[in-house]
Amino acid sequence: MTGNKKKIFFMMSTLRGGGAEKVLLDILKRFDYNKYEVELGLIFPVGVYLSDLPVEVKVRALYPKGKFKLRLYNKVIFQWPQKFKLDFIPKLYYNFLFKEKYDVEIAFMEGLSTKYLAWKNKGNAKRIAWVHIDLVNNHYTKQYFKTSNEETWYYKQFDKIVFVSKDSQRAFNEKFKVNGIPQFVQNNLIPLPEIMEKGEEFEVQKKTFTLVSVGRLEDQKCFDRLVRLGDRLRTDLYDFEIWIIGQGPLLNALKQQVKDLSLEKYIKFLGFQTNPYPFIKAADIYINSSLAEGYPLTVCEAICLNKAVICTHNSGSEEILGKSEYGILVDHDDESIYMGVKSLIDDPEKLVHIRNQAKKRAVQFDENKVMSEIYDLIES
Structure with a gap:
């Protein structure tokens, strides 16, 4: 990364064919790359939209491609450390892989993206969490956290929380208490x-x-x-x-x-x-x-x-x-x-x-x- 461009990091689980993934792709297609340098971190390097990413976007993945390697990494870096209460190991691995420093870091989806980005050494980065779903009627993210309090703690590691609708914001605040963190409603980009x-x-x-x-x-x-x-x-x-x-x-x-x-x-x-x-x-x-x-x-x-x-x-x-x-x-x-x-x-x-x-x-x-x-x- 060179020059005086602002460095932006997006975290996403995959680029499979879902709505949030499509919205991110549409945003990245319209980004001003004369002003910003953008890196996309993926948990799993898969998805139908991968080949459509702009060439300016650098992509880095937490897991490797291939079922065998994926299972091996998952056992060695995530499952075994969790079993033996060595939670610092996956965090060390994450920070080794994503050690670059950025001006703004964005977890563009609730759940794993939010959890893993919160693991990253923040430095001076401004950190934003994006919520795309009504977490009262579809609290699918609970599978990634031990308790609701733990999920709340992760959101408290962010400087801003962005919601795609007023209803998703209302549901979030019904579910979690994160007083003091600025919240914004930003409707999806529709091209x-x-x-x-x-x-x-x-x-x-x-x-x-x-x-x-x-x-x-x-x-x-x-x-x-x-x-x-x-x-x-x-x-x-x-x-x-x-x-x-x-x-x-x-x-x-x-x-x-x-x-x-x-x-x-x-x-x-x-x-x-x-x-x-x-x-x-x-x-x-x-x-x-x-x-x-x-x-x-x-x-x-x-x-x-x-x-x-x-x-x-x-x-x-x-x-x-x-x-x-x-x-x-x-x-x-x-x-x-x-x-x-x-x-x-x-x-x-x-x-x-x-x-x-x-x-x-x-x-x-x-x-x-x-x-x-x-x-x-x-x-x-």
């Missing part, structure tokens, strides 16, 4: 022009009324709700397809659920798509069925493509959709989801109205404004 351009890259043909959903196939996203939705729509003799775009640990279970209900004709698994936007653009409805979110990125992307959106009530959804002003917010039960979808299938004029409202909401996404706000967080 409207890029999304619209990529939506035109190729054409996707649909055969019938189509719903689409994009996300990692994991418990939090509740894609099983869409399978049950499909079963109900078929029972009520609707002609439709549901496209599920993404990969994840629940893929086989979801496929089995579809098979058990003989829904293969109606529900299609399209896998991870580097460019999902033409699929979203082709569909009639974008549906988000998540149990918990922070600031649902794919909902914003669907709005950019002027889609009618149906979204379960979760953190950030009202900030995006208002009180069903720019889309339809539904409760988390199967009946509410079904009735929301049914209302748009049965009423084409309502569908068009919601799409027009989405168009009005989309113009409020300003990536230059968000990047300016992120620079302010770094500089202040």
